[in-house]
Amino acid sequence: MSGILVLAAHAGGTFKRTATELLGKGKELADSLGVPLFAAVLGDAPAADLGQFGASKVFVVGGDFSSYDTLHVTAALKAAVDASGATVLLAPSDFTGADAMPRLTARFRTGQATECTDLRVEGGRVVGRRPTNGGKVSADVHVSKDPAIFTVRPSSFGQPAAGGGAAEVVAVALDFAGSGLTLVESRKPETTAVDLTEAERIVSGGRSLKSKESFDSVIRPLSDALNATTGASRAAVDAHFAGHDEQVGETGKTVNPVLYIACGISGQVQHLGGMRTSKVIVAINKDPEAPIFKHATYGIVDDLFDVVPALTAEVKAALS
Amino acid sequence: MKIGVCIKSTPDTSSRIQINPGGDDLSEAGVKWATSPYDMFAIEEAVQTKEATGGEVILFSASHQDTSKEVRKALALGPDSAVCIQDDGLAKADSLSFATSLAKAIEAEGCTLVFTGKRASDGNNIQVPAMVAELLGWPHVSFVTDFELDGESFKAVRAVGGGVEEVITGNLPVVITAERGLNSPRYAKLPMIVKAKKKPLATKSLADLGLTADDVAPIVTLSNYEPPAERGDCIILEGDAATTAKELVRRLREEAKVL
Structure with missing residues (x-):
């Protein structure tokens, strides 16, 4: 099996702009590779709607993800990748991208390209391009093993136009025993702006x-x-x-x-x-x-x- | 209790980065090396934790190069000893290679609490800390701005973005990644620098850690390094404040189409 899996991030059931942005780019890459495009959704969100942006199947890991737990998210993403058989995972370089994605990469003993600003297909594989050394240089990043994991800087790509039908929703089972860490308080600033x-x-x-x-x-x-x-x-x-x-x-x-x-x-x-x-x-x-x-x-x-x-x-x- | 700190020697942030001919790697010639800025918060937090609760602080570094100069400087900030993993097998190391080496060394020393900077200033990959935790089978807390230890229990505040802070509690072992604001790193005074010269610094090869070149073979490779694309000439808007403000808004709407 193969395919490109996009982590479709959402806040309380509303998909973030990164979700559609990555599906748009993911579709382009999947078409170029001749593989299907999938999405992964953690928790409750209108998953079937992602078919409008080219996802043929959406792998939904049920459960309560409203408070963020690193190990819960890592386990859920592992389950979604395994269930989909995807060979490429795209995720936004937000807090989850920085916190859980490298853990997932280590769990798969694979490689990750962080904060890519461009993605392309070369030699039958997805290649990332990213700034490094404090933005003083940019380089291509090649991941030689599957699943190859890429986190992408938000707003790197445009928003795709919606079209097409509903995606098939696949429920993914998750057996998670708990992380041992407790979120005891969330302190929000007086004015909440986008990060x-x-x-x-x-x-x-x-x-x-x-x-x-x-x-x-x-x-x-x-x-x-x-x-x-x-x-x-x-x-x-x-x-x-x-x-x-x-x-x-x-x-x-x-x-x-x-x-x-x-x-x-x-x-x-x-x-x-x-x-x-x-x-x-x-x-x-x-x-x-x-x-x-x-x-x-x-x-x-x-x-x-x-x-x-x-x-x-x-x-x-x-x-x- | 043994407290570990993972530090990385990176080009000083003010240094010029030069690309080798062919573009497939960066030049190490003439680079001024220093401990990555975020790691300084990690060292300070480890030393403050030791001062409050006792124990010892061990520095860990992994590179194909000799990092003992930067590590010796870091020892002057209060840690007790250091393990420098140095091996040619790490010349093309990716994040997982470094994490594999560091996790082995941390395990061998028997640490139960590890601090590290949230990211290194060279690769900016933000991967090694979480990977070390995963390989050790410990949880980790990222981007921590406040940390307290009480026996085996800890409380950490993490910055998750958008100004939101989350308070996390748990028990050791744990990996903590340091965010700006965690503390104000101290400066080394002369007596500390003198004392640091006598502190134990062990250099270990991959074989010393029971690892082979295959265990750290890189999966991620970089190529085609280029300086950032140049922008076109800046359009300078002329006139008094009211005029330039009006003209800027017009151009942002009509020309750049971003409003």
């Missing part, structure tokens, strides 16, 4: 913001107006203008949005490594020599304290 690694729009601020107060009053309103996620440079995080989980860069998060607006960020190599693959980059900085301008699509050489509030007002007017 940086999955965000389509990001507004980031640097040390030039001077204080947490101005970061909150200048950067976050633009972020809110754009329905974007807020990011920050390492310097801004070290100065406590923003939280640790908001840091973009080589020692923070690697992001891949459609729009990245860098405000008062000079563009050191470590920051660039974390956001270089963004589709459109806007740089706002009063230093015309700042390296960020070499990597930006649009640049405004001006004081961010003047430009950003004006931009917030323009965005609000344009999107209202």
Whole structure:
């Protein structure tokens, strides 16, 4: 047996954009290899609907996955891969991709390519392409054993058009004894934004913001107006203008949005490594020599304290 | 209690990365090596845990190269000893090769708690920590921002993304991967550096760990390294703030079509 299996991630029964994005790319790869496309769903979600994006069968592992447990998810994915006989597994490079996928890879004693930004077929196998060394270089990644596992940076591919009928739903049995770990509390922030690694729009601020107060009053309103996620440079995080989980860069998060607006960020190599693959980059900085301008699509050489509030007002007017 | 810390020597994040002719690997010539940044949080957490509860801290490193210089520096931060796995068989190692070697060494030393950085700054694969845990048959908790040990029980806070933090409890053994914010790593003072020179540092081959080249044969290979694609020239928008803001929104909508 062979086939490409896509982990269709969902939140409370609503499929995430990564699910359809990966099915779209998966279909292209499966057609090229002449193998079927499958999806894996953990827990309760409208699995048959994934037929609209080319999945012929959807392997559903039943049970309660509403609170995340690494070993439960690993066991479920192992069961789905085994039941499908898939030789390739595609999953988003979100928390599950980072936390459970390498465990699954080790359980299969196979190989994994992490955070791919492109996938193609070469010599009858799927090959990944990914940035490495903090985004300073990119390379092809070949996995010589099956199942070959690839995690993909969200927004690497477009969204496919829906069409086609319902998929066959296959229930997968899972015998899981428990992990011994207990999730005792989940602390949610006051405002819940999409995580940086999955965000389509990001507004980031640097040390030039001077204080947490101005970061909150200048950067976050633009972020809110754009329905974007807020990011920050390492310097801004070290100065406590923003939280640790908001840091973009080589020692923070690697992001891949459609729009990245860098405000008062000079563009050191470590920051660039974390956001270089963004589709459109806007740089706002009063230093015309700042390296960020070499990597930006649009640049405004001006004081961010003047430009950003004006931009917030323009965005609000344009999107209202 | 023995606390292990897996560390990796990686090119200093400010160093230039050079691609070898042919494009199938990266040059190691002239690279300044340092312990990967996230591993510094792992070392600190292990040392703080030892200071609070007793026990000893053992560093583990795996490479085809001699990492003793970086490991010796790390010993100055408080760990008691180190095991450097060094073997030509790791020259083309993938994540599973490294994890296999590290897990064997950790098992041989009898550790029951292992810290490591959430990812290494060179490969950025985010695989070795979870693989080590899987191979040892232990659970792991990723991206930890707070850790407490009480006897054999631990409490860890992990950052799962979107600002959401989850509090996890369990019992040893466990692998913990360090996220930024877990602690503030200390700096080595001269007496610690002097003391570190006398700390035991064992170099072990794969054979010493009971492994053969086949046990660590890579499944993942990389090729065709290239520098990132250059972008076109940046379009600089001219005028006062109101003008540039208006023009930017227009271009994002009409030209780039991202609004």
